[in-house]
Amino acid sequence: MTSGRRRGAALALGALVWIAMTGTASAHGGSLAGGGRESLTIPTWLFLSTGGAAVGASFLLASFVTDRAFVERVHDWGTPLVEDGTGALALAGRLLGLAGLAAVFVVGFAGPTTARTNLAILLVWVGWWAGLAMTTYLVGNAWATLNPLKTLARLLPTLDRPYPDRVGAWPAVGGLLALVWLEVVSPLADEPRLLASAVLGYSVLTLAGAVVFGPDAWFDRADPVERVFRYYGRFAPIGRTEDGLRLRLPGMDLSTPRLVDGPDEVAFVVALLWVTTYDGLVTTPAWRDLTTPLVNAGVPPHLLYPVALAVGFAAFLGVYRLAVRRSREAAETFFAPSVLARRFAPPLIAIAVGYHFAHYLGYFLVLAPSLAVALSAPFSSPATVPVVDLPGWFGGVALASVIVGHLIAIWVAHAAAYDLFPERLQAVRSQYPFIAVMVFYTMTSLWVVSRPEVPLPHL
Numbered sequence: 001m002t003s004g005r006r007r008g009a010a011l012a013l014g015a016l017v018w019i020a021m022t023g024t025a026s027a028h029g030g031s032l033a034g035g036g037r038e039s040l041t042i043p044t045w046l047f048l049s050t051g052g053a054a055v056g057a058s059f060l061l062a063s064f065v066t067d068r069a070f071v072e073r074v075h076d077w078g079t080p081l082v083e084d085g086t087g088a089l090a091l092a093g094r095l096l097g098l099a100g101l102a103a104v105f106v107v108g109f110a111g112p113t114t115a116r117t118n119l120a121i122l123l124v125w126v127g128w129w130a131g132l133a134m135t136t137y138l139v140g141n142a143w144a145t146l147n148p149l150k151t152l153a154r155l156l157p158t159l160d161r162p163y164p165d166r167v168g169a170w171p172a173v174g175g176l177l178a179l180v181w182l183e184v185v186s187p188l189a190d191e192p193r194l195l196a197s198a199v200l201g202y203s204v205l206t207l208a209g210a211v212v213f214g215p216d217a218w219f220d221r222a223d224p225v226e227r228v229f230r231y232y233g234r235f236a237p238i239g240r241t242e243d244g245l246r247l248r249l250p251g252m253d254l255s256t257p258r259l260v261d262g263p264d265e266v267a268f269v270v271a272l273l274w275v276t277t278y279d280g281l282v283t284t285p286a287w288r289d290l291t292t293p294l295v296n297a298g299v300p301p302h303l304l305y306p307v308a309l310a311v312g313f314a315a316f317l318g319v320y321r322l323a324v325r326r327s328r329e330a331a332e333t334f335f336a337p338s339v340l341a342r343r344f345a346p347p348l349i350a351i352a353v354g355y356h357f358a359h360y361l362g363y364f365l366v367l368a369p370s371l372a373v374a375l376s377a378p379f380s381s382p383a384t385v386p387v388v389d390l391p392g393w394f395g396g397v398a399l400a401s402v403i404v405g406h407l408i409a410i411w412v413a414h415a416a417a418y419d420l421f422p423e424r425l426q427a428v429r430s431q432y433p434f435i436a437v438m439v440f441y442t443m444t445s446l447w448v449v450s451r452p453e454v455p456l457p458h459l
Contacts, residue, residue, distance in 0.1 A: 072418075075252045080247075081244070098148045112380070117374060123371065126363070130363055141236060153207055156207065159214075169221055235350060283455070301459055324433075328340055343420055350405050354403070358399070366388050413431060
């Protein structure tokens with residue numbers, strides 16, 4: 001990288017850190033919705049134990065009622081889709097992505113200063129991170145085409161330096177954790193200019209990496225956002241194969257061998273699962289009650305959030321690695337732990353999908369009218385902003401999506417075990433530790449979703 005690009009990347013990184021350390025945070029746009037989760041009317045222990053029991057029962061059903069032939073038929077089902085006109089659609093998608101990025105910059109810096117009326121705020125949090133992310137796993141991955149930074153990177157010259165294999169996806173792991181930390185502790189959902197500055201800084205870093213190593217290497221290995229959407233897209237019912245687009249059952253592509261290949265990619269999947277839990281955890285009364293004595297004792301509030309993010313990620317990764325070792329012992333196999341870790345990591349993506357859907361569906365529905373108004377008049381600031389008032393029963397949809405995500409994860413892990421081990425009982429035994437981990441993840445996610453949402457404390 002040239003000295004000029006190094007200075008540009010350093011300035012962009014410094015701007016991102018400054019943004020994160022100043023102002024009052026709003027927890028990834030949660031303040032936009034004007035509401036949050038509500039506590040349950042049934043005992044928490046009963047709710048959590050019921051969810052955990054449902055996961056355990058689904059494992060028993062998958063293990064002892066199905067056979068290998070049935071599992072293969074389910075996963076092999078699919079039908080090809082017609083791809084006429086995909087070239088024109090791809091061009092339109094790239095232009096749309098570039099227009100969206102331009103709107104974030106122009107309206108973010110020059111548009112209304114009120115968060116609920118600023119198109120940049122609503123486009124990033126409601127349209128992109130909520131709406132587009134949900135369509136990625138509910139329909140298919142359009143971000144691979146829409147990504148404006150990838151489009152720009154292909155227009156720039158490149159040094160084409162070899163991407164170091166030893167680095168792998170670790171920059172994506174660190175980048176994902178850093179982005180979520182920035183998302184949580186900074187006022188990016190309240191201050192359009194800060195949001196536009198953060199997007200600009202991320203764009204500079206991304207394009208600098210693409211110029212040095214080439215767009216293909218950078219977006220395939222190092223870019224965290226591209227990897228998130230790529231993994232979400234593997235859950236979707238529409239995916240791309242060597243023969244073109246294909247319709248399949250949701251989640252079934254997660255059992256594909258070598259979808260996750262290496263400890264760095266395993267760590268990214270675990271990080272994706274952890275951050276979907278973390279951004280809900282820090283808005284619970286339990287987090288507020290736990291951290292209040294620490295802050296009163298003099299611990300800097302801004303230090304609590306990155307420490308909790310890192311410690312939680314290490315804990316989730318440690319629990320998963322422990323399950324891998326126990327699975328190897330239970331299956332009495334000669335497969336190395338690294339092989340099992342890679343093979344059984346993709347089912348965790350289904351859990352992350354279920355929790356993302358639970359966290360953002362209501363958020364998107366409430367604010368979609370505001371986004372529509374901002375799109376029609378991006379530089380106006382109306383006195384009233386339309387929102388949707390969700391019915392009281394809607395919270396059950398979020399809880400159900402968490403459980404459905406875990407059930408699909410169990411099925412995918414079951415299919416992967418059948419593919420990996422020749423004997424049926426060996427495949428079943430290999431899943432005992434992973435089922436325990438999934439029950440733990442299930443109860444953790446359900447507990448977070450069932451807690452009332454409070455303003456982000458201490459920031």
